[in-house]
Amino acid sequence: MNRAVFLFNIYLSFLFCFTPILITIGFVLNLFPKLKAKFFASLQRLFEINSDNSLLESKRKKLFEPLKNLKSRDKNLRDEEAVRVLEFGIGHGSNLAYYPKNTRLIAIDVDPLVEEELLKNLKKCENVVLEKFIATSASDLSMLPFEFVDAVVCTHVFCCVDNQKLVAKEVKRVLVQGGKFYFLEHVGYRNKLYRFIQWLARPLWRLWFNNCRLGYRPKPILQSAGFADVSLDYFLCKEHHFLIRPNVAGIATKLV
Ligand SMILES: C[S@@+](CC[C@H](N)C(=O)[O-])C[C@H]1O[C@@H](n2cnc3c(N)ncnc32)[C@H](O)[C@@H]1O
Structure with missing residues (x-):
């Protein structure tokens, strides 16, 4: 252990x-x-979340693999063979290494204090150029235009955002048509008894882990925001505590 x-x-x-x-x-x-x-x-x-966890890291790597083939909808970026990616709840930037080369990053985090460490980590990643860091909640991205980014990413964030439905709607609004939202999140068990235990622990967990919702299901939230195609890869992280062991690596596509 x-x-x-x-x-x-x-x-x-x-x-x-x-x-x-x-x-x-x-x-x-x-x-x-x-x-x-x-x-x-x-x-x-x-x-x-322990980044030495090899299963989690291999899922993360696999999830972000398709970003390498992404072509920007923005002609200027396309000419430079660059893509614009938005990551919310970026923290210190644990996904930076997985981005393709020539990534123009819009980094969002509700906590302005993460910026300093993020900038340090960005210096180690030649594949990513920071377009801007915005200290805001992902439930209000009104400073960004409609269909502005080629892809959106979040890992271990969606569980604790202030309003999941609003965040899903904002993600869809800023994504280009055909764009994808890549996420890696701890979720509810498929086993009903275990999901019930998560449900019992939920109120205290939420109070003590900064609004983190135990055992929620991202798919219905994303579908209700208008994502037509949501695919999930469900897996159990044995190294994690029982309550946050089930995870999904998911991709939601904005079709219209
Ligand atoms: C558990 S950390 C995950 C950090 C990073 N994504 C990772 O995988 O290591 C959650 C991050 O989400 C941020 N966060 C929480 N609610 C948010 C919101 N509504 N909008 C944007 N960021 C948020 C927190 O400040 C924190 O940096």
């Missing part, structure tokens, strides 16, 4: 034993947004 999983188990035991105290602390933290942001940032770092 690696250190992160061990710590995670201790944390969960603590969580369920001291529920009333934790709920109170959670509500008090809500009264101090800056303190809350710092607290959750350090919590997230402690339980960071």
Whole structure:
């Protein structure tokens, strides 16, 4: 068992034993947004999704493979053999290495503090040029025009955005026609009993893991936003904690 999983188990035991105290602390933290942001940032770092996880990394690699064949809808970019990609919830940029060469990146994160580390990591990636970093929620991309980007990417973000339906609609709006949304997310179990356990843990989990929704299903949300074609590759990450073990690598296509 690696250190992160061990710590995670201790944390969960603590969580369920001291529920009333934790709920109170959670509500008090809500009264101090800056303190809350710092607290959750350090919590997230402690339980960071382990990038040594080979299954997850191979799924990530496979998911982004088709980006290599992407042709931009923007004539100027096409002439330069470049593509414009938007990634929201980019954090420190764990997907940068998987982008094709000549990627023009629009980086979105609700947390402005990630920019510094992201810029450091971008220096190591010659394949990516940052067009702009925008500190905003992906539920409001009104600063970007309609059909502006060739592809949209997010990994381990959709679970914790403020409004999943609005985010899905905004992603569809900024994507070019025929463009694809690539995502890698922890989701609900297919097994009904396990999904029920996720559902039981959901309220506390959401309070303590920065709005993260346990066991949700991305496909209906994307379909209701108008994505016609949503394909999912479901897999279990054995190294992850039981509650966030089921993951999907998915591609949603904007047809109209
Ligand atoms: C778990 S981290 C994932 C970071 C990175 N994508 C990765 O896979 O390592 C979630 C990130 O999403 C960002 N985030 C949360 N809600 C967001 C929203 N509504 N819009 C944009 N970013 C958001 C957080 O600030 C954080 O950087």
